[in-house]
Amino acid sequence: MFDTNVDTVSVWVAVGAVSVAVLGVVTQLPTSAPPDGAAAATTIDEVATGPPGSVATRELHATEWSLSGRQLGLRSAGGTVHETLLHQVIPAVNPSLTAVLEGKRPSSVFGSPDAFRQATERAQTDRERWRAAPDRLTARHVAWGGVDVTLVGRAATEPLAALVAVFAVTAGLALYAGTLDETLAGVGGDRDVAGPTADAVERRVTSGGVVDPERVPDALAAVPSGYEGNVTLRAERQWSAGPTPPATADTDNRTVSVALGPATVRRGRLRVAVWR
Structure with a gap:
């Protein structure tokens, strides 16, 4: 009654082979999503x-x-x-x-x-x-x-970006804006002005990782002294603050998430233009 049935052994061998094959496929599956x-x-x-x-x-x-x-x-x-x-x-x-x-x-x-x-x-x-x-x-x-x-x-790691992070944490956005003015005055006209200004603008208009359109008018406070600026936000409609920028203005465009209402967030574009 304890004799091994040849057919039974064949079945177990087949099951084992299939299990090894399945395990091989599983171990080759990607563990993360591909880049966006x-x-x-x-x-x-x-x-x-x-x-x-x-x-x-x-x-x-x-x-x-x-x-x-x-x-x-x-x-x-x-x-x-x-x-x-x-x-x-x-x-x-x-x-x-x-x-x-x-x-x-x-x-x-x-x-x-x-x-x-x-x-x-x-x-x-x-x-x-x-x-x-x-x-x-x-x-x-x-x-x-x-x-x-x-x-x-x-993308380069600018010393200015490090200063932004330090002042934002230690003294808040108001102190950062003053530091930005001094830094831009020292680096001269050949440096990117719109980029660091847009960083400051984005921090002013963002709450919880989402841009609040009602904060756009206050964003002009981030424009460094001695410069004119325009901040424009587009997401199904448009919000803008500041005079119309000239064609020679230094600009920064970036993709942001915009709150259009309770539980309504849409992809939008934030454009910051800076000129003298």
Whole structure:
């Protein structure tokens, strides 16, 4: 009565084989979601289609990235994604282009518009090349001497950003605004003014991670002394404070979450323009 049935042994062997195969499939499944390539591509497209001077940053949450022609690639443990951009962009792959990406005027970095054009042409590539991905990317629309391009690269860690964090925690937004005035006065006209101003504006209008449109009129208090400013928020409708900015204004555009009513939050765009 204890004899082993050959058919029974065959069944158990088959079950064991199937279990091992299933375990192999499960262990190969991704443990996290792939990077949000659509959000990164949207940020780049909005800058590329915006006026010259537009700039925005976006967190990537990726381990590697590639930028070739109109193709953006992001890779992480969760998978690889590719997005097609509306326009060809220029990767900031050398120190000169990186300086312009970070806010330096092209005229202070290159000897002529032709030199700037040649640098952007050398940086263009149609071959996909994967690099270590930064925590955040920056996209900046630049126009000078007939050269109109959108630069994309690693977002720099500015000393000003560290100062913003320290003063915001220790002394609040009022003290930070005064510090911002002094810092901008010291760095000169070749630095990005709209970026740090937009940081301050976003902090003033945001509560619980969501922008409150009713705070937009008060946001002009973040504009540094000696400058004019305009703050515009768009999400199904528009809120604006400040005079109409000239075409030469330094601008910062970023995607934000906007509270349109109780339990109603929509994606919107916050645009900050600064000029003398």
